[in-house]
Amino acid sequence: IDDHFNDKPLQGQRWLITAGPTVEPIDPVRYLANRSSGKMGFAIAEAAAKAGAEVVLVTGPVNLLASSAIKRIDVQTAQQMFEAVKSEFKSIDTFVACAAVSDYRPTEAAPQKLKKQSDNGLTIELMQNPDILKWAAEQNAAFCVGFAAETNNIEEYAEAKMTKKGINVICANDVSRKDIGFSSDNNEVSVYYKNNGAMQVERLGPALKTVIAQQLVSFLPGIK
């Protein structure tokens, strides 16, 4: 694959990738987030850049470095990620939504640190965040790839998600497994896509996320 990428097969293409978690403030010191490390999204960004694509990487807070060839945009919240994606969504060939976008955010972030009150529990009201990938697919302008982290009924949910969001490909991974997925360096991905209306699946890994990313970046243009 390394040799194949030396031929820069993605030269002239612009890839937009989201990565990492989003972080939704509850008050100035507390937030709602998830366990995404960003490793899969960063690996895809690196692989696409190595293959010659111009890469824009919109990422939530992660402990990772991106090589200088990649245009990296750091965001915190889903709304900020959505704004960044919208502003970069020009002449995009492939959009890969690898971010674990928080489905909900606190309806209002308290301007001051919340104080503990009485002996009762606390209810935080949440509202839904925009679906960035669904918006991207609705633009009908890029080949759209989603990721689905599931704990059960993986194939069924992956197919339903593909249809619901109107996307071209969904890469499903089983986050109930401890050895792969979230924060691990390894992953195992089932890539679902349609060929003349018939569901197809390509299984990648188990392997390092960097290897899966290279395989995915080689595989996707062939089914576009």
Ligand code: CTP
């Ligand atoms: N996604 C997105 N914006 C959101 C939620 C999800 O762009 N607000 C993207 C993710 O980056 C991922 C894909 O949609 O590529 C699927 O995310 P997932 O959480 O599995 O799907 P949901 O539609 O949010 O369904 P659920 O969480 O209920 O399984």
Ligand code: CA
């Ligand atoms: Ca979700």
